[in-house]
Amino acid sequence: MKKGLYYTLLAVLAGLFIFAAYKLGTYFLAQKQSQKDTQQAKQYMQVQDPQTGGETEEPAKITVDFEALKAVNEDIVAWIYIPGTKVNYPIVQASDNDYYLHRLLNGEYNVNGTIFMDYLNAPDFSDGNTLIYGHNMKSGYMFGGIVDYKKQSFYDEHPDVYLLTPDREYRLALFAGVVLEDDAEVYQTQLTDEYLNTCRSHSTFASDVSVSAADKIVTLSTCSYEYENARYVVMGKLIPVEQG
Numbered sequence: 001m002k003k004g005l006y007y008t009l010l011a012v013l014a015g016l017f018i019f020a021a022y023k024l025g026t027y028f029l030a031q032k033q034s035q036k037d038t039q040q041a042k043q044y045m046q047v048q049d050p051q052t053g054g055e056t057e058e059p060a061k062i063t064v065d066f067e068a069l070k071a072v073n074e075d076i077v078a079w080i081y082i083p084g085t086k087v088n089y090p091i092v093q094a095s096d097n098d099y100y101l102h103r104l105l106n107g108e109y110n111v112n113g114t115i116f117m118d119y120l121n122a123p124d125f126s127d128g129n130t131l132i133y134g135h136n137m138k139s140g141y142m143f144g145g146i147v148d149y150k151k152q153s154f155y156d157e158h159p160d161v162y163l164l165t166p167d168r169e170y171r172l173a174l175f176a177g178v179v180l181e182d183d184a185e186v187y188q189t190q191l192t193d194e195y196l197n198t199c200r201s202h203s204t205f206a207s208d209v210s211v212s213a214a215d216k217i218v219t220l221s222t223c224s225y226e227y228e229n230a231r232y233v234v235m236g237k238l239i240p241v242e243q244g
């Protein structure tokens with residue numbers, strides 16, 4: 001090999017190594033910043049996990065200081081928590097569905113983004129179908145964990161999601177997890193009985209939760225990679241938690 005070609009190849013390889021190291025470092029730095037941002041918000045949240053045993057299960061009891069959180073970011077409308085997973089985040093809502101795709105609670109750019117509610121939804125979950133979005137991060141953070149509902153065993157261990165608003169706590173009884181297109185009918189604020197039955201029939205897990213179009217539905221959405229523009233959604237019936 002000629003010396004000139006050798007040094008050229010060496011320079012190219014060195015450049016590729018430096019670029020890869022830069023991208024990897026940027027990824028981990030963004031992840032660290034995202035986790036720090038979330039941890040700062042978690043100081044205003046406390047949770048007592050569900051109590052199992054006996055004939056009934058006590059629901060998780062969550063308290064969130066929304067007044068303090070809104071002083072941090074007035075766009076915060078709710079909190080989402082799935083016991084036994086990394087999903088434990090504030091939910092924000094902006095005037096569009098782009099702003100929080102790649103922004104932290106403090107407004108800084110970050111590829112992890114923030115969990116956010118569709119801008120068309122009422123922030124109090126009063127719509128027939130409320131849509132909540134989060135990135136499918138390889139680290140398992142954001143909504144990277146909800147793709148585990150593609151396995152029946154994961155659903156069996158985590159059948160409930162908890163949502164807290166400034167007004168009350170809710171339990172989300174999951175009834176379907178579906179891989180679908182990014183423009184599917186599920187991305188509407190009201191769903192039909194026929195469509196709900198279709199989602200149940202194509203669900204990645206079996207659930208005995210009954211549901212109809214008269215119920216309040218919450219749909220958690222993240223990217224999936226079965227085909228181009230695929231999404232994975234986890235759907236649940238919203239049930240108020242009576243605090244004792």
